[in-house]
Amino acid sequence: xPTTARIAPSCGPTARxxxxxxxxxxxxxxxxxxLALLAKAVGHPARVQILRLLVRREACVCGDIVDELPxxxxxxxxxxKVLKEAGLVRGEIDGPRVCYCVEPRGLRRLKALVxxx
Amino acid sequence: xPTTARIAPSCGPTARxxxxxxxxxxxxxxxxxxLALLAKAVGHPARVQILRLLVRREACVCGDIVDELPxxxxxxxxxxKVLKEAGLVRGEIDGPRVCYCVEPRGLRRLKALVxxx
DNA sequence: CATGGCTATCGTCTTATTACGATAAGCTGC
DNA sequence: GCAGCTTATCGTAATAAGACGATAGCCATG
Numbered sequence: 138x139p140t141t142a143r144i145a146p147s148c149g150p151t152a153r154x155x156x157x158x159x160x161x162x163x164x165x166x167x168x169x170x171x172l173a174l175l176a177k178a179v180g181h182p183a184r185v186q187i188l189r190l191l192v193r194r195e196a197c198v199c200g201d202i203v204d205e206l207p208x209x210x211x212x213x214x215x216x217x218k219v220l221k222e223a224g225l226v227r228g229e230i231d232g233p234r235v236c237y238c239v240e241p242r243g244l245r246r247l248k249a250l251v252x253x254x
Numbered sequence: 255x256p257t258t259a260r261i262a263p264s265c266g267p268t269a270r271x272x273x274x275x276x277x278x279x280x281x282x283x284x285x286x287x288x289l290a291l292l293a294k295a296v297g298h299p300a301r302v303q304i305l306r307l308l309v310r311r312e313a314c315v316c317g318d319i320v321d322e323l324p325x326x327x328x329x330x331x332x333x334x335k336v337l338k339e340a341g342l343v344r345g346e347i348d349g350p351r352v353c354y355c356v357e358p359r360g361l362r363r364l365k366a367l368v369x370x371x
Numbered sequence: 372c373a374t375g376g377c378t379a380t381c382g383t384c385t386t387a388t389t390a391c392g393a394t395a396a397g398c399t400g401c
Numbered sequence: 402g403c404a405g406c407t408t409a410t411c412g413t414a415a416t417a418a419g420a421c422g423a424t425a426g427c428c429a430t431g
Contacts, residue, residue, distance in 0.1 A: 173298050176302075178297075185290045248371070254306070
């Protein structure tokens with residue numbers, strides 16, 4: 138197990154296996170609620186920036202996010218929690234820090250639901 | 255000018271002319287704010303339902319929306335206002351009622367921004 | 372011109388969101 | 402084991418969102 142500098146094993150392009158396509162419907166009451174939930178999570182500038190940051194650096198960054206945003210550490214943590222609970226982001230404990238990366242399934246689901254409008 | 259039952263002249267498939275494609279960028283601070291704004295507007299189940307309703311009936315419905323949702327008329331009006339201010343929906347006064355329809359540009363913009371993630 | 376049906380707005384209440392500092396929790400390296 | 406760094410959570414305060422009833426505005430019809 139090589140101690141790769143800042144990249145946790147379960148994040149990044151390494152974990153691109155097993156991407157079964159999503160068969161859930163993009164319409165109906167359940168899909169509505171799901172879309173609302175996802176959209177709400179994206180509905181804040183800071184969270185959009187965080188998402189983009191994580192998408193850009195395909196490898197997942199840790200609390201460097203705090204340095205990129207003009208917000209307090211606790212606020213960023215809160216935003217990350219929102220994104221995590223919405224299933225758009227995943228956090229892996231990597232030693233003393235936490236490594237965040239986009240949850241591809243969640244992002245794909247969001248795109249599918251918006252595309253289904 | 256035929257008095258078509260409930261279809262205002264500027265709504266519906268009739269008004270599909272002049273759809274220039276959007277050249278604005280899908281990244282950057284401005285795009286972030288725009289996406290956040292649009293996503294926030296979609297970030298409520300009732301508003302998702304309204305959007306779908308308007309998309310489904312390509313001709314625009316009026317306050318029939320109120321009948322479809324388990325919400326008070328004033329609440330629905332509020333949600334419509336949010337959607338309108340986000341540029342996702344357009345309202346045309348059609349005699350005694352108001353005719354709502356999706357704003358194709360806004361919806362396309364949302365899809366482009368989400369797709370750009 | 373008055374009546375009646377739609378819709379928007381206002382006022383109000385309740386709840387959620389956002390942001391921050393301070394504090395606690397967890398792992399590493401010494 | 403302790404010191405130090407990183408991150409999450411708590412407490413708190415300000416603001417925004419969501420919902421409703423009541424009211425006002427508007428247009429067609431009688």
